[in-house]
Amino acid sequence: MPVRPRRSFALAAAVATAAALGATALATTTASAAEVPLSGYELTWGIKQSYRTYVSTYAQGTFTATDGAAQAANNGVFTFTDGTGTYDTTSHALHLTFKGTLTAKSTLHGFVREMSDFQYDSAAGTLTADLVSDGGTKQQDVTLAKVAAPTSQDLKDLGTTLTAAAGTFLGSDSYANAAGDPLSALKPASTTSPSPTPSTTPTQSPTPSATPTQSATPSATSSSSPSASPSDTVSEPATKGDIADGRLTWGVKESFRSYVVGSVAKGKITTSGGATQAAGNGVFTFTGATGSYDTDADTLTAAFDGAVNFKGHEDNGTYGLDLTFTDLKATLDGGTGKLTADVTSLGEKSEDVVLADLKAASTEVTAKDDVITLDDVTTTLTAAGAKAFGGFYQSGAELDPLDLSVALTADATLPTDGASSTTGTGSSGTSGGTGGTDNSGTTGSTSGGVTGSTTGDVSGALASTGSEVPVAALGTAAAVTAAAGAGVVFAMRRRRTQA
Template sequence: MPVRRPRLSFALAAAVATAAAFGATALATTTASAAEVPLSGYELTWGIKQSYRTYVTGVALGSFTAADGASQAADNGAFTFTDGTGTYDTTGHTLHLTFKGTVTAKSTLHGFVREMSDFQYDSAAGTLTADLVSNGGTKQQDVTLATVAAPTSQDLKNLATTLTAAAGTFLGSDSYANAAGDPLSAAKPTSTTSPTPSNSSTESASASPTPTPTPTGTATPSTPPSTTPSDSASPSDTASEPAATKGDIADGKLNWGVKESFRSYVVGSVANGRITTSAGASQAAGNGVFTFTGATGTYDTDADTLSAAFEGAVNFKGHEDNGTYGLDLTFTDLKATLDNGSGKLTADVTSLGEKSEDVVLADLKSDSTDLTAKNDVITLDDVTTTLTAAGAKAFGGFYQTGAALDPLDLSVALTADADLPSDNSSSTTGTSSSDTSANSGTTGSTSGGVTGSTTGGVNDSLASTGSDIPVAALGTAAAVTVAAGAGVVFAVRRRRTEA
């Protein structure tokens, strides 16, 4: 059920401007008609969720089509719905608007067709609804796609949205439920800066900041109404406002390679495996680090705290035998939390088909305890990651607690229009396969001491040799006894011949 938001004690600028600009002839009718003022000509801008648009046009090999009064911004941007009509309640200072336009998401790879139309914004309920049709089925009317935050200033720009469970179902993933959507704006485009005659029944674009006298017998806001948005209301006005010290994260990404030697091992000549990224994650070229996107969460720069969850999955497969893999490890739902420079990195871990949620993989340590936003972006580079006991278990007991993993880079946007830093290296979404010429340290050492186990849990005594290769990671040698002192190549060959 949508949560009703508290009504504002001041006028909503876009609606009040229309109400105040009405001529005396239009307003001096009856008390009932004065309570609800008709509105027209509004536009709604909303992008659903940036990571969803990227998924449709990227992984899903799809596209968006905007029609019937809707349009999409360049570079797979947000959607705009036009001809918004509705009413403004001068007593409660709320409005309800219905917009024209249809947006259809179509995937060539996954074969889905999702159509959204008849968008309606209700500021009193704090909801955004639409009619939905999935794959040509029955139309679902007035489905609440998102809850919308109450305005905190006298405009309806960049209002935070939260996707609902119904939106997650329609978009094809429960992960979208309760996730932050794109910001929403509802405004009436300004066609002229000159005032129109006030003796007509049409809406006026009064340029005077002086409040219009209150007609007798009409209900108007106690706060003087603002003027209709004009050319002077530009993005620079918003940029000049001081940035909030705490709130919800609008977007962000996490760059982390897990462990370089592990990546080399997986795709090398020993495991002969592959690494696959999906659902918003990508991997840099040359078996590089992974990038997880679509950050959601909260920040507080005064308290120097941050909690960010990222979209994307990475899967490691190796030691294939007749279609069965001895190594099959997946990380999803990565979350980074920091408090004064220290924190945790958690993930959902699926190993050989068994899933464990919210596993604390690593302890985090940043060089600085101070979280400072620059251009509405918080950036942390080379954050140290140290393997926890739970993380060591996730790797099958090979890596010891306290082992150094790859450092991570983190950047989160505090506003929807903030620009995240670009990666230095190109990345790809897909698979990295075995390539012995491109990987080092994959053959191991014949002198490194390996403690044997009949359960496949081999301790990392190879660290002293510098090879740092997980020979028996993740249960690949459940039926093989590895003699103490035997080399990596010997142990792996025994497994492959005796499996």
């Protein structure tokens, strides 16, 4: 195998392989001496939490893990086993291939997606797999995700970014360049020395006296327990206290953003007060967190600065849609909780409205390096939230997933991601969205946020239904709703000025 380019890659495998394979193997002077064989590794990756939720709920589907793969309980992440490969002691690059086949099958939408032969390459920073879609031809070594370089001496919880090829395979372009679940490639503690060839290897010990000094090279900080070094670098925060800072990233609902700036509402989205919106009519980030935490009790309460305003259906300077969310607050207790906000609609304000029920992937609230991070928290619309949207969405509808990070000390560093890189507003005509709806994996297109059609102008009811829906939360505006796939379509009656 050719030597791969050097990456900034602090990998504990140099220590582990020296102990497991014996000093004499590393003392070999042949051309292949730079590469050390590895075995017994496991890959853990969940693809993306919102995709698993989509398959198991909206698609009425299942995941089946076979041939050495397994799935954690409660529709959890996937593990692939018997990882074998090589570690290059010169470039510090590692390549591992794992056993296991994962099949996602939907009875409602009729798709079958099969993934196998997962391979992780640290030099390229990629995770690849063989893919079969609906029984078609197998595509080999497709790059499903870009994998972040490790920043510590293990391969745990590495950030992943799904590729365009992954989006195509999973059935929604909205997954392209989206953050995937974190990835870990570790050797279980119970198999740290699966087949050591200690110093008693007579056929490979022509110069035994040289091996002690030469074997010290890859393990200059040699310790008999390499796995202990990462934990030594992790600071231990207080178990409870006040939050020093933080941010919350949430898109409200992708189809709603698309609708506001699309060809029917012809509106705009504006952020202020510390909130920003990602480019391309993306998600919103709210900052300046305050609140409290208790990692022993697994509780967290965090309030965030910033406001987002949605305007649409303008008629002579008056908007039929004028909705603002501010003072967002997330509360979690044992992995479940509420998302509240102050809601102002057409000038009428309601405080502390419970917009959504929250469900995190874990019941625990844990801190690392004085930061608590929760990704892909599921948000489900409440009855009060449905009223805030004027009944356009029913209670129980899934909103965009939510990410939050809070710093427990003033000098703690919050993780960085692309979600908060931003534009201040989304304006009329912006394409909004990426073709999928709600990041849930549905394959239909929102076409700028609207599916179906209106006839004439939006001052009347939608012609295809002939009905009108009164909207108390949106003042005197009238709305009509129509279901089309996973999208929700509505047209609002323009306000008319008094003669």
